[in-house]
Amino acid sequence: MRIGAGVVALLCVNATAGAATLRVGPFEQFTQIADAAKRAKDGDTVEILPGEYRGDVAVWNQKQLTIRGVGERPVLIAEGASAEGKAIWVIRNGDFRIQNVEFRGARVPDGNGAGIRLERGRLHVSGSAFVDNQNGILTGNDSDTELRIDDSLFAEAPRNAPLPHLLYAGRIARLEVSGSRFHRGYEGHLIKSRARYNDIRYNLIHDGPGGEASYEIDFPNGGVAFVVGNVIGQSAATQNPVVVAYGAEGRVWPDSGLYLSHNTLLNERMTGAWFLRVWKDKLPAGTEIKAVNNLTVGLGVFTLAAPGEFSGNVPAIAAFLGGPDILDFTLGPNSILRRLGTDPGQARGYSLAPAAEFALPIGTHALEAPLRWAPGAFQTSGYAP
Template sequence: MLARSRRFGAGAGGAEMRFFPIAVLALFLALPSHADVLVHLKDGRTITVPVEPDEVRSVEFVRGSKAAKLPPASTSAGPQVWKVGPGLPLAAPSAAAKVAENGDTVEIAAAIYDSDVAVWRQSNLTLKGVGGRPHLRAAGRAAQGKAIWVIRGNNVRIENIEFSGTAVDDHNGAAIRGEGNGLTLDGVSAHDNQMGIMIGKFPDSDVVITKSLFYNNYVRGRSRPIGHNIYIGNVRSFTLTQSKVYGARIGHNVKSRARQTIIANNAIFDGADGRASYQIDLAAGGIARIEGNRIEQGTAPENTTLLSYGAEEAIHAENRLAVIGNVFRNAYRSGTFVHNHMDIPAELKGNKMIGAGVILRGKGTIDGK
């Protein structure tokens, strides 16, 4: 049974609220009045109920004979852990995005979440898959016309989650769009989107990707299906380690404009169907260290250079390129392994070059010479 009641803590006019479950109202009114619980309605109104947080065991929303329990209230004001999964009150990640607060952890059960997209505005947030890897299968949807997940908060960590299938009209539909300072991806898989990850201009941001997989992110249905697996804008630092990135078409497998870029111990390659422009594009120069990677160009590249440095504008005060201990392989009939477009000498040391091509174009040394 539902009862109609006046709003608690209503603004000017004391407007009447919509139907509110009588079981919830009775529970709250029976408790001592020492603090406030706020219930935010979708239409912008707020219900204020006086109650101490540690006095609430659970909250039930009753519609007819069915009741759904929200996660238990915390006995402290500290970070919360929100459980997401089929059959739970928070059945999809987008539901958790509406209730989580700064510093919380969202644990997402392994399942397929079709057409579920979200904007995360919280900072110091951890989003992690548990019990396997949950798959956010966007089916062409995108939050804010940008990505499956738009990350607006600072210092956000994403672990063990798979993203696929987003597309937008401007052809920049990404698995993840970063719009805050500080983002870490650990064990993430992003594939078959228009872009893998996109980060814009955030000069105070540090972006870390480790133990992750980015592949086949490109624009479908166009004669020139430009798309980047990883696109990092002007951030303070970008670090890519122990990951596999492949299958870009026309676009780049890895593109970074960061002030400092470290790419170490990865596999970055075209694969059977890839034809990337560059395997690695350090478009704006900066301090860069490329070490211990396997970097391979296929038989039909869009651009025959594997690693390009400083091909676009020079925006950083300090520029330095070290390419150390990598294995480069070129399956095309010609090419350039490293192209330094800047007026500073690149350092190439201990690399293995397999296939045809010029080892270094531009200034620099090869094994000290």
């Protein structure tokens, strides 16, 4: 073990030895992001100054790189351009961190143009935005790829694209999403993931006014999925009554399990919703479904559409919340519903209790365990802007 740790440390030193910072901006070393992408070496940092970068698309071939916007978020506008007919940025195969960058307007003839196309490797995106793209982020199907997203915005799926998804993870090893907001989808899904392992926590996944998404979260091939502490909301104009879908297209991975804990699930359709639909007959034998302390708001079914272990889940109407129209999904401090939660327990050795809450406009704040757990995504109250 000591030898292995030493080798890893040596590799990290070698990757960053002599690392440079390349700056992109009107009066900087590089005026085009594409030029910096060609010149950057492994371990470098690329800094992008504020402004609009139109038609400036790039392929990143490095093995290790940090790319960050400096100050006010720089905005990359596709304007009909794409890297390799795929995306504004293509990440080939490396360990990348992208911070504070906005991607807009990705379009390609195949209909799957992305703000970022992750083909292989590991990518950590934080504090960024993906607006009006055929796909916000789209991955390949490499089974070792990992994607992590923190504190980012995905919004405004275009109406002239075939089935746009705000986020689409293919058959990759791992997807993690935290502190992020998803809204105003159209026909496609807000989050679609075929990943082997999924961790979706403390997000505002609420289609909202003007949204016409189908599923809010879709795990078409099952996999292991922890969905904890999110607001997951379906608009009145949704294209499909299912809010969370699991296993619709059949198994890919040998192991699957779905764990929903402390989510607030909303439906604005007058004709009702399936808050959760599970195609258990298409999943591996023994697939575990567990849902605890979820709050369902609006007309619809939850436990009837999915066999599994359910406890502490409570139906409610919008009047019990602070004000969904102003994005206040909290229960009042004296709400009778606060008494109906239960101990969240564990699954696969991990606690199902939330450790944080989504915080407007983007991000999270830490949460101390209360004396008694309330159902839904918020233990505290009054988080409207």
